[in-house]
Amino acid sequence: MIRVQARTEPSTLMTFASPFLAIVLTLVFGSILFSALGKDPLQALYVLLVLPLSDAYNISEMLVKMGPLLLCAVGLSLCYRANMWNIGAEGQLLAGALGGSAVALMFVNSDSMLAMPLTLLGGVASGMFWAGIPTYLKIKFNSNLILTTIMLNYIALYLLIWAVHGPLRDPDGFGFPESAMFSDATLLPVLFESGRVHLGIILALLLALFAWFLLSKSHLGFKIRVYGADEPAATYAGFNAKAISWFVMLFSGALAGLAGVAEVAGPIGQLTPNVSPGYGYSAIIVAYLGRLHPAGAIIASIFLAILYMGGDLAQIEMGIPIAVVGMFQGVLLFFLLACDFFIRYRIVSSRENMA
Amino acid sequence: MDIDLITQVLFAAIKTGTPLLFIALGEAICEKTGVLNLGQEGMMLMGAVVGFMAAYATGNAGMGILGALLIGMVMSLIFGFLVLHLGANQVATGLALSIFGGGLSAFVGSSVVGQTITGFQPIEIPVLSDLPVIGKVLFSHDPLVYLAIVMAIIISFVTNKTRLGLTIKAVGENPHAANAIGIKVLKVRYLAVMFGGAMAGLGGAYMSLVYTPMWVENMTAGRGWIALALVVFASWRIGNIVLGAYLFGLASIMHLVLQGMGWSISPNLLAMLPYVATIVVMVIISADKYKEKLLAPRSLGKPFDPRQMA
Numbered sequence: 001m002i003r004v005q006a007r008t009e010p011s012t013l014m015t016f017a018s019p020f021l022a023i024v025l026t027l028v029f030g031s032i033l034f035s036a037l038g039k040d041p042l043q044a045l046y047v048l049l050v051l052p053l054s055d056a057y058n059i060s061e062m063l064v065k066m067g068p069l070l071l072c073a074v075g076l077s078l079c080y081r082a083n084m085w086n087i088g089a090e091g092q093l094l095a096g097a098l099g100g101s102a103v104a105l106m107f108v109n110s111d112s113m114l115a116m117p118l119t120l121l122g123g124v125a126s127g128m129f130w131a132g133i134p135t136y137l138k139i140k141f142n143s144n145l146i147l148t149t150i151m152l153n154y155i156a157l158y159l160l161i162w163a164v165h166g167p168l169r170d171p172d173g174f175g176f177p178e179s180a181m182f183s184d185a186t187l188l189p190v191l192f193e194s195g196r197v198h199l200g201i202i203l204a205l206l207l208a209l210f211a212w213f214l215l216s217k218s219h220l221g222f223k224i225r226v227y228g229a230d231e232p233a234a235t236y237a238g239f240n241a242k243a244i245s246w247f248v249m250l251f252s253g254a255l256a257g258l259a260g261v262a263e264v265a266g267p268i269g270q271l272t273p274n275v276s277p278g279y280g281y282s283a284i285i286v287a288y289l290g291r292l293h294p295a296g297a298i299i300a301s302i303f304l305a306i307l308y309m310g311g312d313l314a315q316i317e318m319g320i321p322i323a324v325v326g327m328f329q330g331v332l333l334f335f336l337l338a339c340d341f342f343i344r345y346r347i348v349s350s351r352e353n354m355a
Numbered sequence: 356m357d358i359d360l361i362t363q364v365l366f367a368a369i370k371t372g373t374p375l376l377f378i379a380l381g382e383a384i385c386e387k388t389g390v391l392n393l394g395q396e397g398m399m400l401m402g403a404v405v406g407f408m409a410a411y412a413t414g415n416a417g418m419g420i421l422g423a424l425l426i427g428m429v430m431s432l433i434f435g436f437l438v439l440h441l442g443a444n445q446v447a448t449g450l451a452l453s454i455f456g457g458g459l460s461a462f463v464g465s466s467v468v469g470q471t472i473t474g475f476q477p478i479e480i481p482v483l484s485d486l487p488v489i490g491k492v493l494f495s496h497d498p499l500v501y502l503a504i505v506m507a508i509i510i511s512f513v514t515n516k517t518r519l520g521l522t523i524k525a526v527g528e529n530p531h532a533a534n535a536i537g538i539k540v541l542k543v544r545y546l547a548v549m550f551g552g553a554m555a556g557l558g559g560a561y562m563s564l565v566y567t568p569m570w571v572e573n574m575t576a577g578r579g580w581i582a583l584a585l586v587v588f589a590s591w592r593i594g595n596i597v598l599g600a601y602l603f604g605l606a607s608i609m610h611l612v613l614q615g616m617g618w619s620i621s622p623n624l625l626a627m628l629p630y631v632a633t634i635v636v637m638v639i640i641s642a643d644k645y646k647e648k649l650l651a652p653r654s655l656g657k658p659f660d661p662r663q664m665a
Contacts, residue, residue, distance in 0.1 A: 085446055137634070141642045146393065146446065147584045148637065151630040154577050158630075162623035284450060323461030323572070330397070330455020334433065337448055341441040 005348045014343040019289045019296075022335035023303065029331055039318060047317050048310030058309065060195030064267050066305035067200040068093065068259035068276070072283030073290060073297040074204075074211045075252025081215070081228040081292050082248045088134060088149025089256045090280025091156035092127040096257025097264045098160045099126025101168060101179055101271035104186045104264070115185040119265050120258065127257015128250050130156060135249040139242055153280070161273050168271055179271035188266045200262035205298065207255060212294040224248060256280060277308070278326070285333050304329070358488065360615050364608065365492040369500060370566065372604025374399075374558040374575075376503045378582035379589070379596045380510055381554025386586060387514065388547040389527040389654035390438065393449025395555050396579030397456020398430045402559025404464040407570040410472050419472075419564050420499075420557065427556020428549045430456060435548040439541050442658040453579070461572045474568035475499060497565050499557075504597070506554075511593035523547065527652035530659040540659050555579065577630065584633045588640045590650040606632040 030048070031041035052062050072089040079086040100123030107115035134148040161177070170180040188198040215221035227234040227244050235241065259279065264271050286304050290296025311325035378395050385392050402423035410419030434452045437443040475497040484494040514520040522543060525533040530540045558578070563570050581603060589595035610625035 087450065137638055141638045143634070143637050143641050144584070144587060147580065147587070148634050150577070150580045151584075151633050154630045155627045158623050158627045162621050165623060166621060281454060285454070288447060321462050321465040323458050323465060326458025327455060327462050328458070330451055330453075330458050333447070333451035334437065334455065337437050337443040337451065338441055340443065344442070 002347055002349050004345050007344055007346055010343050011346070014339070015291060018339040018343065019291065019300070019336060021339045022289070022332055025335040025339075026328060026332045029335075030328060034320075037320075039320065044314060044318060044320065047314045049306060051313050051317075052306045052309035056192075057195055058313075060192065060197040062302075062305045062309045063197040063201045065279075065308045066301050067198075067204045067266075068263060068279040069283055069286050069304050069308075070201075070204040070208055070297055070301035071255040071259035071262075072252075072280050073286035073301055074208045074294045075248075075255035076283055076287040077290065077292040077294060077297055078211060078215065078224060078248045079252045080287060082224045082244050083228050083231065084135075084245055084248050085146045086131070086134075086149050086249060086252055087146050087284065088131065088152050088280070089252065089283050090276060090278065091149065091153035092130045092253045092256035093260035093263075093276055093280045094153075094156040094160050095130035096123035096127035096260030097271065097275045098156070098163055098168075098260075099123055099129075099257070100261030101163075101182075101264050104182045105168060105179055105271075107183055107186050108180050110183060111185040113185070115183060116188065116265070119182075119186050120261055123261020123265075124254045124257045127255070127260060128253040130257070131249045131253025135246055139245060160271075160275065164271055164273055170270075177273055181270045182265060186265055187269060188262060196267045198262070198266045200259075200266050203258065203262070207258075208294045208298050211251075215294065220244075220247065256283075282308075282329055285329050288333060288336060360612075362488050362491050364605070364612050364615075365488075366495075367608045367611065368605035369492065369496065369601055370604065371607045372601040373500050373503050374561040374566065374578055375582045375585060375603055376507065376597060376600035377554050377558035377561060378579060379585045379600055380503075380507060380593070381551035381558075382583060383586050383589070383591055383593065383596055384510065384514075384523065385547045385551035386655055387523050387527045387591060387652055388544045389530060389652050389657065389659070390544050390548055391445045391449065391656045392431065392434055392438075392452070392548060392551055393446060393583065394430065394434050394452025394456065394579075395551075395582055396575060396577065397453040397460075398427050398552050398555035399559035399562070399575045399579045400456045400460035400573065401426045401430050402556030403563040403574060404460040404467075404559075404570055406556070406560030407472065407563040408464070408467055410474075410564055411467055411470055414472075416472070416475050416564050420560055423556040423560030424553045425556070427552040427554070427559070429552075431548045431552025431555070432545075434552075435545050438658070439544055439548070442660055445656050445658070457573060464570045464572065467570050468572070470569065472564070472568050474564045499561050499565055507593055507597050514593065524652075527654055530654050534659075534661065541661065544659070558582070581629060581633050584637055587651075588636050590640075591652065603629060603632065 027045060031045060034041040034044040052058050072093060076086060076089055100119050103122030104119040130152060134145055134152060137143040137148055138145045164177040164179060168179045170178055188200055191197050215224065223239050223244055227239055227241065260275060263275050282304055286297055286300045289300035307325055307328060311322050314320040314324065315322045378399060382392060382395060405426040406419040406423030409422030410416045430452065434448055437448045438445050477495050477497050480494040484490045514523060522538055525538060526540050526543045534540050559575060562574055585596060585599045585603065589599050607629045609628050610622060613620060613625065
């Protein structure tokens, strides 16, 4: 008889193996699905996972998608560690794109050195503001953070759509819901001659390293970890819960805001209604897959970026609907949560147990 | 405002509130047993797309409802297995269900985008529907509007007056005590989760079969999340849920009212209203910390593991 038994201590091995196991299971699920759809599963997996890394252009596009995923996921990792259920990275990203665009459009006919830094600053500040609203409501009025952040995602989206149809619309744009193109001085510098990968990915990586240092080496990081693991203990130790909540939320908002402004001042070059294909939601999966650790988020964001890129390619090459990406992300998180079961439990045979 | 406009607005408010009512009723039962399922949006989208496809394939809207109920239950079972059997985090699993449902519904629905079907026709209740104003507002709806109200009445009766209601309450308030007196806690929770799934599927089907008889990606536009907030506002009370659902229906169609009154505000700004209203009401209701703690099911969101029983 095989049965399940609680481990006396959580398994470190399973903590790290679980994300990889979940990815393998997701790919097995994908192969079965593609076969059922009459597509060659090996070809589909090749297009989804290998083709995105096959040449310089594709790798550069993959890095373009990795930047916002990583930025949002690093912020969310800190939030979730501190038990702040921020689902609002998407809204904070859109707020960053909107606020950054408002600044960028002041520099349309300018080559000022200040254009780019001020635009980035505008995006970061807007993201922080958007994250600040639900934090204030939670601390002051005890509002449910999950629900307020999700509502603010929808509000940010409509605000952005309103802005591109109204005040930020290009007056010479023939009525299209788009802003004017930003000036060259505003745009983030491109890293290589060919391709669109820009300074944003460097900033994302540096901020991930900074968050790693913060979490594992600083006193504040220690407080965040204790607070998340054992709230009563943290309160007993006299940690200021409000200060921790404010810090993780504003940090997360700043990073998501930067992700948003780096999209409009990066690969897009103007404000459009389609700034994000749901990066802020996917970042939740990146954060979990990366074990709520900035270093893990780097690896996980590469995988999700490949999946995004592969989804685009699969649509072009094999006529597979792009929605397959969203579905795979959900399946991946399901498998991850299921595999995490074995961090706390193990399977034993009863006979061994009786001996 | 003339009387015709008021009639139209109230009629539309009830229609718009109906999907919220279905979902919130299901989730209220689920939460009363202590399980928080944040996957409403995903189950609702799956209900919408499968309901639409079943109705489209068979030409029968009733088959659409059946399909939506079934897919809602199947989706909720994925959540139930992870949360109840494997003790996975309810918040994370619910989010996964919403993300999965959003992606899967867009994936399976891509073949029926742009198709139309004949949805449910209104049933004018004899005599009553001839009453001025009230006749139009309350008694000339499609059958699902009446079904939602009937279900609310039944659920209210079951939770307040029956043994089953007590069982649900016991499981939600103190699963260990419930287990000790012989209630199968996980079984009750599974059934409640499945009931929630079926109701979310029904809410989704209302969107794609009645409200706008077609399928569009993400057509539920956050209604699953608003319904979750609604359960909290309503303090888990069925009567409040009914009232709240229709009030939110009203908030969602305020743009029609304002346009009718000759205001010219951007439709994109007006589209924010239901979400802003959700936040505002949430702030007002939850500001009293102790009241919410008192009313929420005590074991809400906490896993119950019979393996770890002492």
